[in-house]
Structures are given as structure tokens and as C-alpha cells.
Amino acid sequence: MSTERKFFVGGNWKMNGNKASIDVIVNNLNTADLSPETEVVVSPPACYLDYTSSRVDKKKIGVAAQNCYKAEKGAFTGDISPAMIKDNGCEWVILGHSERRHVFGESDQLIGEKVAFALSQGLSIIPCVGEKLEEREAGLTEEVVFRQTKAIADNVKDWSKVVIAYEPVWAIGTGKVATPAQAQEIHQRLRTWLSEKVNPAVAQNVRILYGGSVNAANCKELGTQPDIDGFLVGGASLKPEFVDIINARR
Numbered sequence: 001m002s003t004e005r006k007f008f009v010g011g012n013w014k015m016n017g018n019k020a021s022i023d024v025i026v027n028n029l030n031t032a033d034l035s036p037e038t039e040v041v042v043s044p045p046a047c048y049l050d051y052t053s054s055r056v057d058k059k060k061i062g063v064a065a066q067n068c069y070k071a072e073k074g075a076f077t078g079d080i081s082p083a084m085i086k087d088n089g090c091e092w093v094i095l096g097h098s099e100r101r102h103v104f105g106e107s108d109q110l111i112g113e114k115v116a117f118a119l120s121q122g123l124s125i126i127p128c129v130g131e132k133l134e135e136r137e138a139g140l141t142e143e144v145v146f147r148q149t150k151a152i153a154d155n156v157k158d159w160s161k162v163v164i165a166y167e168p169v170w171a172i173g174t175g176k177v178a179t180p181a182q183a184q185e186i187h188q189r190l191r192t193w194l195s196e197k198v199n200p201a202v203a204q205n206v207r208i209l210y211g212g213s214v215n216a217a218n219c220k221e222l223g224t225q226p227d228i229d230g231f232l233v234g235g236a237s238l239k240p241e242f243v244d245i246i247n248a249r250r
């Protein structure tokens, strides 16, 4: 049952904000009445990891990088390592977000390698999967989601450090949220896939987040679905309504 899995809400700020706007968001979160039943993580741009992690109330809020590379250090211009993320006081990294896949061309294989390396370096990870509109319309949703998940799962040994995000690409930043039934259907099938291809205990315990146009108005109904264990929120995580999303199950 979903009640055994702690509700998890991540705020992916993407390439938005500056120190002044981060001050506003962080002050709001630090002083808000956040449900202790929800694990909260915010994800600022890489250049603000230290700024954010040194300001959030660490008792209530974790911090995630939005990406990292699969090497400890070296000639990888523009990238950051898991060690750098940890050195900035952060415990999490989002990997394989659809914008990494489809804007920057990251492959399943690269994302799998990043998954393995980030976990080996002690980070917890939020790997993302999700189909594009044309894939859904062609009836390929499950094939795409399972293929992406396999590339991730093949590289995970310790599932306690993994929170999966299902984000249909057609729902990201579009205002076109998946219906609770649409999201639940894929979450349930993904959990069944995990049960069959990994093992039933992992399927039972791993949290599967929904992402794509989640806001204060739609989060409660989505959050009641048995296989939706929280959200990965983009646009609304920059606004005060992020608190309502954190408290969706209250």
C-alpha cells in the first residue's frame, strides 16, 4: 500500500531564479507548516547549490542537483561531479530528466552510467522516465517507459537511494496534466514491471513520483492514487503554492 511509502515532493527549479528569488522561496519553505509526512527536496541550478543548501532548513528540506556527470573529475567542461554536489551540502541528484534526454540528447545508456556512478559516490537519485506525445499516440507508452526504466534498474544495487519520477513529456510545462487515472495506470504498470524484473520488495517500497503540470489545484486528487507517491514539480515549485503541493495529502 502507498501508505507505507513516505510521500515525496521535489521542486525542480530548472534554469530559473537568482539569489534574490531563491531567498524568497527558501524563506517561504523554511517558515511554512510543511507536513512531516512528506519528504521535501528542492533542486536549484548547479551554481546555486551551495547558496540554497546553506539556507534551507535541513531538518525539513533536502537539496538535489539537476544533473551530474559519470566521472569523479577531469576534462568535462561544463559538467559537475557527484563529489562536487556533496561538497556543496547536497544529497540528491535528478538524472535523465526529459529535458536532459530531449534537449541535450542524453541516451538511456549514458543515463544508466550516471545512475551507477552517482549511487557509487553516495548520492541518492531521482531518475526520470516518460514518453513523448507521439509515443503515447502511437501506443508506445509502456515500451518507452519500461525501456528507460530498464536502463536505470540495470545500474541500481541499493534501491533505498532511488526515487523514480514518471513524467510524461507532453505534460511537462504545458499545463496539460495527466488525469489521475492516466498517471495511476502507468505508475501501477511500472510497479508491476519492477516486481517482475527486479523484485517484489523493490516494487513495493520504491517511491514513484508523478511530474508534469502539477499544481495546487490538481495535486490532491493525483496524490490520492494508490501508486502515486509524490510529485516532481517544475513551474509551481517556484511559487508559494509549492507548500500546498507538499501538503497535498493533509
Ligand SMILES: O=C[C@H](O)COP(=O)(O)O
Pocket (backbone or CB within 6 Å): 012, 097, 167, 171, 172, 173, 174, 175, 211, 212, 213, 214, 232, 233, 234, 235, 236
Ligand atoms: O521536473 C519537473 C517536471 O519537468 C515538471 O515540470 P512542470 O511542473 O513545470 O510541468
